Amino acid sequence: MSPDPSQAGATRRLERRLGDWARARLPGAVADLVMFTLKMGWSALFGGLLLIAILLSKTIWQADWALQRYDALFLFAISVQALLLILRMESWSEARVILLFHLTGTAMELFKTWAGSWEYPEAAIFRIAGVPLFSGFMYASVGSFIARAIRNFDMRYVPYPPFWQTVLLAVAIYVNFFAHHYLPDIRWLLFAGTVLVYGRTMIWFNTGRWYRMPMVLAAFMASLFLWIAENIGTSTGTWLYAGQTEAQMVSLAKIGSWYLLLYVSFVTVTIAAPGAIIGARRPDVGASPIAEPQKQG
Template sequence: MFTLKMGWAALFGGLLLIAILVSKSIWQPGWPVERYDALFLFAISVQALFLIFRLESWAEARVILLFHLTGTAMELFKTWAGSWSYPEAALFRIEGVPLFSGFMYASVGSFMARAMRIFDMRFRPYPPFWLTVGLAVAIYVNFFAHHFLPDIRWLLFAATIAIYGRTWVWFRLTSYYRMPLVLAAGLSSLFLWIAENIGTRSGTWLYAGQHEAQMVSFAKMGSWYLLLYVSFVTVTLAAPAVINDRAAPSPRSPQPPEPADQARPKPRNSPFGSSTD
């Protein structure tokens, strides 16, 4: 059940990876539409279908748009700095960045928002919110600043443990279970690293000095680990219900305890609004 729900939460990213692999295997140079443009149109179409068929709520779509904007900003800087490149042509692009690339970041946002709703996640005990926002800002800034200043990622790794080390992710299957948030972030970064290898093996993007047969450096897993905390805080800004001051549910409990002053929100409608999931 856990695996099925995780796969359903990652539907957007999974469809995008399939499109990347299929387009790489069938695309011909003489076709009237460039592959990157086809991927962009595919991603927009999938997003529209998710909203039409209520696989995502509008609240989730707003979160995903924010991911798209912050991700595209990073793409513009990183391609300018020479960290990676997109070797194919595209009509829908800004400088050297094809617009479909923003949807790769958006797929991470889609996964996190959908997983929080599908699993009815809660995070306890949650650190001071201002501290989590400060960490997310520091991580995001370091992705840019380390090109000009000393890289402080090791301090940021330590900060994630210091700030989130006591936090548990509570999630529901038929009853409630929990996992340390730091462990959840580490496992998620591993799967994102695997997905990134699929992208580079298809030649969709390449890091500086990398060719398609090479694996992505394990160091990139650390980058994804840090970026996940930026993503997590982005989602909590739009869905504060997942970090409100509600007592943690007991393990194996079918329902979390309700706060004394209000009814517990319905799992499928909280914290991102209604959906057919």
């Protein structure tokens, strides 16, 4: 499903005004950097608000308050989602992405906390087993960012790999997150698989002018930012890995985990909001020979 036309039109008008303002006052490259930063921030709106809520709640929460902090985070996430939809700042296709991520993320959380990989040390009413329900929204924020960034940057993936390959790789990555507790960890083969499947894919994105970046590089850079965000979560004691204290940084190995999970996230977005990929027109970049993204089967 394509984004809501009225929503997309309002976003485009705002971007045009900001772009005109920036380009009238700043050198071209600086103006593009400003627009890139603003679009990235707008794309990460839900995740950014959730991260702020985690930090703020840790600072102000009192043990004798009637509402548990985890429950407040859960109610906050639901309220933000409702508000974004009411204000038409988020499309229904993006809301479907968030729901699907919440379900798949909660399933992973249930298994990982049961396996002892990490824990949520505080109490909560809204929880299943040892997993507070707000945790699913942390995965959903990743899906929300990807879906919103595709729309805000008018992203194109060229050449787009065969859809069956992307799904097969995503399933293998997701299964390995569970199976490596019982079988050999094949993450190095999966790292190689991301290069084989997406190694030729360039992400074209628009900040007023078209730029491109290898998809593998973009995924790695995004995994670094997610690792930084995760350190904020553990430093507040919102969740902790096995044997970790709040003063300790998250292992650098988790960057690789986030890198792989991003490919699962991307494919989930293509399934939940296929209009984000299918039917995208070729970017107008002069005489550059850009192939159309392959339609999904």
